[in-house]
Amino acid sequence: MKLFGQGRAALADDPATAGRLGWSLRRRSLPEPEVILVPRSGDPHREPWIAPPWFDPALGLHALRRKAGRRRTWSYLAEVPGVLRCLARLAEPPPEKGWCIGVAGLGRVGGVAATLLAATPTGASGIRELVIHDADASNQERWLLELGSIARWRGRSACPVVRSATTRELFLRCDAFLFAATDSVPPPEARGEVRLVQFDPNRSILNDFLVEACAVDYAGLFLIVSDPVEWLAQAAFHDSNSDSSGCFTGSGLAPERIAGLGxxxxxxxxxxxxxxxxxxxxxxxxxxxxxxxxxxxxxxxxxxxxxxxxxxxxxxxxxxxxxxxxxxxxxxxxxxxxxxxxxxxxxxxxxxxxxxxxxxxxxxxxxxxxxxxxxxxxxxxxxxxxxxxxxxxxxxxxxxxxxxxxxxxxxxxxxxxxx
Ligand SMILES: NC(=O)c1ccc[n+]([C@@H]2O[C@H](COP(=O)([O-])OP(=O)(O)OC[C@H]3O[C@@H](n4cnc5c(N)ncnc54)[C@H](O)[C@@H]3O)[C@@H](O)[C@H]2O)c1
Missing domain, CATH: 3.90.110.10 (Lactate dehydrogenase/glycoside hydrolase, family 4, C-terminal)
Incomplete structure (x- = not known):
């Protein structure tokens, strides 16, 4: 097996993709890569672009009840343009001092989530930095002051550093991004469907973030908190990978790096x-x-x-x-x-x-x-x-x-x- 790449991940027997990445034959003096990837054929509209050995995309929904057969290698869809950015990121070492997490939308839900993350010591959460952003400048400033006022008395383990940032800076800095912004939530007295009604306005807000993410080739995690969670996650994949006529480009967010948290x-x-x-x-x-x-x-x-x-x-x-x-x-x-x-x-x-x-x-x-x-x-x-x-x-x-x-x-x- 010929391996390409000098980082923690290497491609097996795929000189064409390695060439596009600028990865040369792996030096024999290097240790075994942590991740060995082999190309697979599949449909990038519908399945992960990169999959670990324990997950078999061909199982479809059956993956909820069946494990993949025993394998050592990871797999990837070599034809998708955006997979190159993902492979390059996968080959980098994980952040040494902890993760940088971005939160957009410091309202009720985003504010409580950010509070808990800001109050959890880095040693326990793995998060070294929390970067916040809100369209309302005074709300953003308020949360910067509030979250910055979280500390322990002579505690040994530090809590994450909190900073504010523009949307562009968010995607340049963050390893994971949380989308908790919303146009508006139906009031308490509203009955019936209170989540799906947010789809169009929140999809439009989401699109501004997708544009920024794609502009800087963001390869971090993209996590949806806002409602409707699953449809916004689907929209993040669909909209970041569609051209102006709705055709698939494959140059946006990788589907496996998007998830909904609800x-x-x-x-x-x-x-x-x-x-x-x-x-x-x-x-x-x-x-x-x-x-x-x-x-x-x-x-x-x-x-x-x-x-x-x-x-x-x-x-x-x-x-x-x-x-x-x-x-x-x-x-x-x-x-x-x-x-x-x-x-x-x-x-x-x-x-x-x-x-x-x-x-x-x-x-x-x-x-x-x-x-x-x-x-x-x-x-x-x-x-x-x-x-x-x-x-x-x-x-x-x-x-x-x-x-x-x-x-x-x-x-x-x-x-x-x-x-
Ligand atoms: N995932 C879950 O478990 C869960 C549970 C309950 C509610 N929710 C959903 O979470 C979302 C947020 O709810 P909330 O009660 O915190 O709303 P909220 O109205 O209190 O807060 C929304 C925040 O988003 C900000 N915002 C609006 N447009 C923005 C933009 N373009 N960029 C940055 N920030 C922007 C607003 O300034 C505000 O601070 C809603 O969609 C709600 O339905 C999710």
Whole structure:
């Protein structure tokens, strides 16, 4: 096997891509690369551009219940223009002194999330710097002062340094970016759909960030917190990779570097119900959450031995808690900022399993997931009944993605195909 590249990642037997990257034959004096990548063929409209050995994109949605066969090598789609930027970034050493995280939108949810991240010592979170940005200059200044006022009395472990930045600077500095901005959230008395109604205005705000990210060849993580979480994640992939006539360019964000963070609070709401029923410990161990940050989310008390009544109670609790807080005249944001983001991001960065909405079976879908360069779903044993429920939900969301025109309809032209 001929290896190309001198960094922590190397390409195997692909001199053409290595040439485009400017990577030469690996020197024999260097240690074994941590990551060996082989080219794979696949559809970059619908699957990760780079995948770790434990994740097989060909499994589609079945990746939620089946592990990839034993392999040592990673795989990548050599034909996608944007994969070069990703490979170059993957070959760099991970940030030595900790991650730099950007937060755009310091409102209720973004503010609580940033507070928790700013109060967690770097030694525990892996985050050395928090860079904040808000369209409202005085709000941004306020949060800079507030977050800058978080410190311990003679503590040994430092908390992250907090700075503010323009959108361009955010993408130049950050390893991961959190999108928590919104045009507006329906007021507490609003009933019915309170998330999807934010799609058009928030997609438009998101687009300004995508333009900036692409302008500086951003290859960091792009994490969506704003609603509707999954559709905005899908839009981040679609819109950053479409030209003005809607055709796929493949030069935008890699799909596996985008994820939605909204399932954490749904799970926390289900666990609160389990606690009331005296079954929290068991549910926390063998239960799970799947689906979107919406009233379609589903919970299971036990993936391998589900109890329909218990699962239904947990699902209902997850779906309804939002409205219970609203009935009291408030918008829910503490649970979301803490459970979906503040507690989730450090685990995600550490490579532990989290709950996130990731590209699986063509759409962004909430599931247990783990980061290895990209964020991919992790496989869990489950009964056929559980699988059927998840697959049914996924199918419904897939057709919704088509009706929202968030997918490319033309097939990806294979190399050598006549256009
Ligand atoms: N993922 C979750 O778990 C979860 C849970 C609850 C709510 N949410 C969603 O999170 C989003 C934020 O909710 P919120 O209550 O914090 O809203 P908010 O109105 O309190 O805050 C929004 C912030 O975004 C800022 N903003 C607006 N346009 C901007 C731009 N172009 N650039 C930078 N900043 C901009 C505003 O100035 C404001 O500070 C909403 O979409 C909400 O539905 C997500």
């Amino acid at each position: 399932l954490g609070v749904m799970w926390a709401r289900a666990l609160a119900a389990a606690r009331r029923d005296g079954i929290e410990a068991a549910v926390a161990r063998v239960g799970a959450a799947y689906g979107p940050h919406s009233t379609e989310v589903i919970m299971f008390d036990d993936l391998e031995n589900p109890n329909a009544v218990r699962s239904e109670r947990l699902t209902r609790a997850a779906r309804e808690c939002n409205f219970k807080v609203r009935d009291l005249g408030h918008l829910p944001y503490v649970g979301p900022g803490v459970s979906s983001v503040g507690l989730m991001v450090p685990s995600l960065l550490a490579g532990r399993e989290v709950l996130a909405s990731v590209l699986v079976g063509e759409i962004y879908f909430g599931a247990p997931a783990r980061m290895a360069w990209g964020i991919h779903p992790t496989a869990h044993r489950m009964t056929d009944g559980v699988w059927d429920t998840i697959a049914g939900l996924h199918e419904g969301l897939r057709s919704q993605a088509r009706s929202l025109e968030l997918q490319w309809t033309a097939p990806y032209p294979r190399r050598g195909a006549v256009s």
